Amino acid sequence: MQYQSTRGGAPLLGFRDVTLAGLASDGGLYVPTSWPRFSREDIEALKGLSYVETAVRVMAPFTAGDLSEDELRALCEQAYGRFSQAAVTPLVQLDHRHFLLELFHGPTLAFKDVALQLLGLLFEKFLTGSSEPLTIVGATSGDTGSAAIDAVAGRHGVDIFMLHPKGRVSDVQRRQMTTVLAPNVHNIAIEGSFDDAQAMVKALFNDRDFTGRFRLSAVNSINWARLMAQVVYYFYAAVRLGAPAQKVAFAVPTGNFGDVFAGYVAARMGLPVERLIVATNVNDILHRALSSGDYSAGTVTPTAAPSMDIQVSSNFERLLSDLAGGSVAEQMAGFESSKAMRLTNAQQEGAAKLFSSDRITPEEMNETMRWAHAEAAQVIDPHSAIGLAAARRAELPADVPVVTLATAHPAKFADAVERATGVRPSLPARVGDLFDRQERYDVLPGTLDAVRDYIAERAKPRT
């Protein structure tokens, strides 16, 4: 499998090199040169398979050339062996048509673990025999950071620098990052938003002097391997609900557009997806883009669903490029200079075939948490509630089951859940002493120079 940049100006790479590179050298994102296709029979053959076996079948076409199926299986067994549920991503039925796909049974209690547990192992495998130290630079609005840190803490030859927006993540999210005291983990709280942090990460990847001195890699969903691993649970859920004979709709609480793009990939591979419902909070750039073609970034409003407080959605570029059938270098350059762009008619019409969108207010989010508790005996987190609120008012054929991706454990956002429902969810025992542990992190001004200097002083240079 070969991968190309969405901006058309970077070399084609294989899976190993794409995984280690993260961002493409022209500032674009890597995507496969063509989508693998699963026939009806291929999907039928997934019935009854374990999560690991499903993962191997779904991901094998993407890793071909760099991993044998046995190697991929061994990595998946190790990665998903750390989940607390045998099903890895269990489905819970809420009523006659609504289901929750629980993606938070990994070590750090959010959907990020599904991909990052695997990515940590891929880094280790692909770096075996290399003496060149790897410097991971990432940005987080709360969940990617802890999942990535858990995946690489203590690993030889890897340093991780994780930027989070100061005061804009929950206490549990912050502590899951800052109480990991392994010497290769560097947490930075920046004065600014997640968008500021993400822009700095991309700027560092585009800084030739910096990349000449340090071998950078990415754990954010700019890294293709992240999305690839997330495609698996769309197949796993749809097959359990009757695919390929039955079409299924998915509602996805969305910020950086990674999770829902993985659903798009599943549909491109042949999974019968009726609709992908993009659910945003009041930071609604994606709802505006999909409903009216207006992709213009405003300032970020902090909310009780902080992981979705994003106005520049990295992976939207992957969709725009796929719908345009090639490079979107010019369109993205325009966006980068003005922070605004209009989708072309072809992009708008193409997206409308599969996507719909909704913007959920804080009141609607709280009401949905209450509904899930009262009517289905489920305590859900604010992000999942945004997905479920959009799922419940989407217009869909009556016979289509709707799966909402439950992206985080409610205890990560205990204050917000308690305010809405009166129930305070408790942390699972495996992270139980989080509030007794010592924290370590540095606070930096939200400037690229400050972050670049900080990393340059601590990272190990290329050999």
Ligand SMILES: Cc1ncc(COP(=O)(O)O)c(C=O)c1O
């Ligand atoms: C709990 C939670 N839900 C939803 C999202 C949005 O996912 P994506 O950024 O892939 O759109 C995030 C952050 O990525 C998250 O942490």
Ligand SMILES: N[C@@H](CCOP(=O)(O)O)C(=O)O
């Ligand atoms: N919500 C995310 C933001 C980063 O998204 P990513 O999927 O690109 O890593 C977070 O929790 O950090």
